Amino acid sequence: MSKSFSVDDTLFRAQAKKLIRKLKLDEPTVVKEQAGLLAQLLTKITPPFKSFPKLRGKATYATGGSKGAGIKSVKVGFNRAILRIGKLNSWKDKGMRAAIRRGDTDFLQKRLEHMPGSNKHGLRVEKYSDNIRNKQRNARGRVARGTTPIVALQNVDVDRGLKRAVGNVGIAKASLASAAFKLGRPKPPRWISQHFSKVRSRVRVSKNPAIATFKATAKGLDVAARNLIFVEKFRMTAMVKNLEKLIKFNAKKAGFKTK
Numbered sequence: 001m002s003k004s005f006s007v008d009d010t011l012f013r014a015q016a017k018k019l020i021r022k023l024k025l026d027e028p029t030v031v032k033e034q035a036g037l038l039a040q041l042l043t044k045i046t047p048p049f050k051s052f053p054k055l056r057g058k059a060t061y062a063t064g065g066s067k068g069a070g071i072k073s074v075k076v077g078f079n080r081a082i083l084r085i086g087k088l089n090s091w092k093d094k095g096m097r098a099a100i101r102r103g104d105t106d107f108l109q110k111r112l113e114h115m116p117g118s119n120k121h122g123l124r125v126e127k128y129s130d131n132i133r134n135k136q137r138n139a140r141g142r143v144a145r146g147t148t149p150i151v152a153l154q155n156v157d158v159d160r161g162l163k164r165a166v167g168n169v170g171i172a173k174a175s176l177a178s179a180a181f182k183l184g185r186p187k188p189p190r191w192i193s194q195h196f197s198k199v200r201s202r203v204r205v206s207k208n209p210a211i212a213t214f215k216a217t218a219k220g221l222d223v224a225a226r227n228l229i230f231v232e233k234f235r236m237t238a239m240v241k242n243l244e245k246l247i248k249f250n251a252k253k254a255g256f257k258t259k
Contacts, residue, residue, distance in 0.1 A: 041059070
């Protein structure tokens with residue numbers, strides 16, 4: 001199940017409007033810019049990441065090591081969900097080798113059920129498919145600890161499935177990064193932007209009244225959704241401070257004394 005949430009101009013409140021009018025800035029432009037920064041910051045705190053990112057600092061889509069952390073997490077989850085049947089030549093039993101060749105899952109499941117020394121007792125045996133693996137994942141797109149794995153064959157299909165899973169790292173970030181990009185922010189790193197065609201991200205900007213709205217949908221957005229109120233507050237505070245600095249700069253430039 002995918003997670004989705006919408007964001008509108010809740011950042012753009014009376015205090016900010018007042019400062020913008022003082023500076024004679026174009027409201028729709030400022031609203032669009034702030035919405036883009038918000039979407040980018042939400043992307044930053046959306047997994048994967050090595051540790052929860054700080055809100056302060058340069059506007060980025062990811063922190064150092066994020067992609068590597070995502071790949072590691074995917075591999076761990078994949079191996080919790082799927083066990084390989086094993087290399088054909090590793091089986092001394094001719095019946096097992098023959099069953100693996102012909103893909104006889106019923107035979108393999110019955111033989112593995114009580115096989116001495118096996119770590120696959122009582123496990124379901126299936127031909128690998130991405131759909132089978134996805135059923136092992138929860139609504140957040142993760143494979144929980146303690147999940148009963150499925151024994152999958154053929155090995156080559158499992159390996160290809162793992163490669164596809166690793167290739168999907170960055171999809172959750174892409175849903176919000178796509179909104180940020182549409183709102184004028186720089187394009188994110190390729191490992192994120194390559195997923196733009198796979199995600200749903202809707203953006204709307206109006207001039208009168210000045211409102212920017214974006215909506216993103218993807219698995220893995222639960223972290224961003226939980227922290228939305230804190231990120232909005234942070235961006236609002238940062239915007240007001242920047243506008244106040246700009247007012248002081250302009251006043252000083254005009255010859256007025258400023259504190």
